[in-house]
Amino acid sequence: MIEKLTDISSTIQKPYYYWLKKNWYYHFFVTQFYQWAVEPGSVVLQIGCKTGYILDAVKPRIGVGVEAENECRESAQQQFSCYQFVQTIPEINDQKFDYIILSSTLMETEDIQLLLLSLQRFCSSHTRIIIDGYSFLWEPLLWCAQKCGLRRQTIFKNWLSQTDIENFLYLSNFEKITNGRRMLFPWYIPGISYVLNRLLAYIPLVNRLCLIEWTIARSIAKKEIMNPTVSVIVPCRNERGTIETIVTNMPQFGQNTEIIFVEGHSTDGTLNEIERVASLYPEKNVRCFVQTGADKGDAVRLGFSMAHNDILMIFDGDNTVPMHELPLFVQALIIGKGELINGSRFVYAMETGATRFLNVWVNYCFSLGFSWLLGQSVEDTLCGTKVLLKKDYERIARNRSYFGEVDPFSDFDLLFGAAKLQLKIVDIPVHYKRRTYGSPQVRYFYHGFILLRMWFFALGKFKF
Structure with a gap:
């Protein structure tokens, strides 16, 4: 009673x-x-x-x-x-x-x-x-x-x-x-x-x-998502050499998988390559859009807005996260382990040349700071692989005015929005690989400054 x-x-x-x-x-x-x-x-x-x-x-x-x-x-x-x-x-x-x-x-x-x-x-x-x-x-x-x-x-x-x-x-x-x-x-x-x-x-x-x-x-009563469908958003700029590999090796998730490339005004023919590969593999359900803005955050938001399926995944066009590990992200989401599944590059040993030593330590320090701010453990704030339900992203988008569109990466847009809505954030370690095509598009000091700015911005929103 x-x-x-x-x-x-x-x-x-x-x-x-x-x-x-x-x-x-x-x-x-x-x-x-x-x-x-x-x-x-x-x-x-x-x-x-x-x-x-x-x-x-x-x-x-x-x-x-x-x-x-x-x-x-x-x-x-x-x-x-x-x-x-x-x-x-x-x-x-x-x-x-x-x-x-x-x-x-x-x-x-x-x-x-x-x-x-x-x-x-x-x-x-x-x-x-x-x-x-x-x-x-x-x-x-x-x-x-x-x-x-x-x-x-x-x-x-x-x-x-x-x-x-x-x-x-x-x-x-x-x-x-x-x-x-x-x-x-x-x-x-x-x-x-x-x-x-x-x-x-x-x-x-x-x-x-x-x-x-x-x-x-x-x-935590078991509430598994049945018959999931997945939209994979691939923001890419000057990534012509990885497009066909991504399309041919992308796993099929659940009932339906679509691959959405969002092209960012490349100069190496990336857009033409996407169109060629899409026509070559029609069974892969490849779609392509050209972003109007300039940063990755704009590309991700465009890709999410065009997605048809229930689950949204971000996969960077540099192809540095092994695609055979992607089903782990979807599985963690559909069995309820978390509601924003975030990749972490800093658990397993990285492939030689995958990133600079300074980048590892800067990300580690910021992960401690952001974990304290958000009240949840986040080991890697800038890993390009994240998975969440479309309906949760739509809630984040509806509440975006609380933070504003201040994030050029899209990572903080999702992390801040998820934390504000008390969505469970879970890290999944990945085996981070070095690039096989092109050069890194990270500008270390500039992006380090943006990370610091985002931390102080979040400090005001979550603590003070």
Whole structure:
């Protein structure tokens, strides 16, 4: 039997909206986080929704709130009549939600694992569970605040570490995607609150003192994609010598595979070679487009927009990633291991001459920096092989205005967009080979500067 969330209405001296006003800065900070984490227009369920202020703040297309306290639930229904509010989880109609919010809920519930297991029936492979709670370091301070009348009287049954939450999620067939900490100071003092909560709170080690700890997870119940179809996007400029090899050696994925070359104003006859090879191998389903822009990011976006199939793959025209390893990317996606499958060139030994030693170390340093920023491990930010579902790319494209079209490579467009939507990013090591035709098109110092610029850009979007 699924238990109600603890009803402590008998201990409340003042209505909940009184505490919302009194501690407005804290609730504003929490609301801002959920507005960042939840895509507007989604289908959202909140367990322990109180007066429904968080549910309303994320602007769902369909919103459902569960609240055991009669006073809070009635207030929520009166204030936000466009959403549904119920007392217990069994009252919810069977449907799939895009997001399930558990704001401080796990601290109040009697059986955490039973609660999490009960949520599986509302989850699809794209559902995100968003959990927040208080750090156990703040227990004495919050107890004092309650005694002094600075916060609402609340009975917390559980003080959980992020490790505890990750373990409960694993036991309940969920998987952590990312987690973090926020808010060093929950009261508003002009200037001081900004420095503490927007700057110092994100410094490693210092952030362990934060009040709020959050985790985003997904269901790992097996949901394999059946009968996949794949569009392989091949951006190419001055790659005439690799075109026929790519077409003849490209594996066939699932029911249908199409190869889309996006030609970038080559001077060596690449476009003519693509047309020749396409007519020579009609069974390979080769298509070609000429980009209007100048960089790889423009080429990838054009190729994605022209793709017909369910799965999108980027494969660089230099043919330096072995094509027999590409099915590993598609397989990882269709069995649900990840939602953005990213190649990594820096695990296996590279072929002699594949890249410069300096390039390896620069990429390694940036991978550490970007992994910290994105909250997920990314070993190689610039590997030219990436795979994702077309519907996930379309979500990234719809939200591109948050970052803008500032990425000349396309890698950061996908990585930033995936991290913002809490898509699971998984690295697959590849055996990186040296070029067999042409010369590298990397301009080391210029592109190194762009990497640094992208890191600072992401710092502002993800941390500050």
